[in-house]
Amino acid sequence: MNLNSHLSHRLSFTEKRDWLRLTRTQTVGPVAFRDLLLRYGSAGKALEALPSLIRKKDIKPPSLEQVEAELEASESLGIRLIAACEPDYPAYLRAINPPPPIISVWGKVDLLSQNCVAIIGSRNASANGQRFAANMAAELGEAGFVIVSGLARGIDTCAHHAALQTGTIGVLGGGVDHIYPRQNEELHLKMRQEGALISESPLGYRASARDFPRRNRIISGLSRGVVVIEAAERSGTLITARYAAEQGREVMAAPGSPLDPRTKGCNRLIRQGAALIENAQDVIECLESLSGPDLQTHLLETENPFQPPVFDWEGASSAIEKAKSELLSLLSPTPTLRDDIIRATDIPTPIINAALLELELNAEISVESDGKIAAVY
Secondary structure, eight states, X not given: OOTTTTTOOOOOXXXXXXXXXXXXXXXXXXXXXXXXXXXXXSHHHHHHHHHHHOXXXXXXXXXXXXXXXXXXXXXXXXXXXXXXXXXXXXXXXXXXXXXXXXXXXXXXXXXXXXXXXXXXXXXXXXXXXXXXXXXXXXXXXXXXXXXXEOOOTTHHHHHHHHHTTTOEEEEOSSOTTOOSSGGGHXXXXXXXXXXEEEESSOTTOOOOGGGHHHHHHHHHHHOSEEEEESOOTTXXXXXXXXXXXXXXXXXXXXXXXXXXXXXXXXXXXXXXXXXXXSSHHHXXXXXXXXXXXXXXXXXXXXXXXXOOOOOOTGGGHHHHHHHXXXXXXXXXSSOBOHHHHHHTOOSOHHHHHHHHHHHHHTTSEEEOTTSOEEXXX
């Protein structure tokens, strides 16, 4: 049985174009996209409503010509644009809340639906760390796992190279056609021919620092578990490990010398409860022992995340305006969990969500990849 069968349907050209226009709108992230579909029922109707929601005239969706050009360019290169409601969208990624609305996939789409394990770590990896990552990726590949990583220097590159024959997925912060770092140009070519490249960014987009947390969220979201090999205490790799824990995925780490700063992050993860792994068999046994809810059962019991609830949005307009002022007084530049914001008020949750949506659309707040919210001054 297809894990996505009861939720999914393939979008028409017009629907796909509307989804793409909406998700490519400057202030529409995954949370805003989900809330717009919940409020208006379709991307097309949400686009019609945007002018009444966005006061800033410089924030507007891309034109029909722009998104049609992206669709045509993607098709000419053999890149698939897959929406979160479609059957080819990977089940594990769609289980995160909320999933990226549209992903671009260059290469073998079927790899996304197989058993995936992420291997991530330091860009400035030691020779031992690089060898360990390559051996781990090769052995897990032979055991039937697809290796996911971020196509960065160091551990990521070693893991991808070692798993090319058995299956590997590279997740990018920029567009799938943007090669970064440049020294991985040959690997990028091999990945799109023998593996798969995936991104939620548009074609030609060059990643900036703010895009890597989004990339990291997809790395963990695709995977049953995440293996960390060499990570400094302030490493961005630890962001991926945190996302994995929040998404209910297994976090595993290779221990290292207390004298090597590149392993301090891994050692800390182990102290905090990550599984200590020394070889591929440790990883396999760790994943086989998972006792969490079965994903297939979870997906089959979950309602369509884009099915709008019955709610009188027009009648609530004055309540939404009042809630926006109250919420702005509660927020600060320090990111705050959405649940903490809800608990700090007596405002009904649908009104809070609608108010936060409109604040985000007008760039008065920022919503991070993990859903935390900060005021923008």
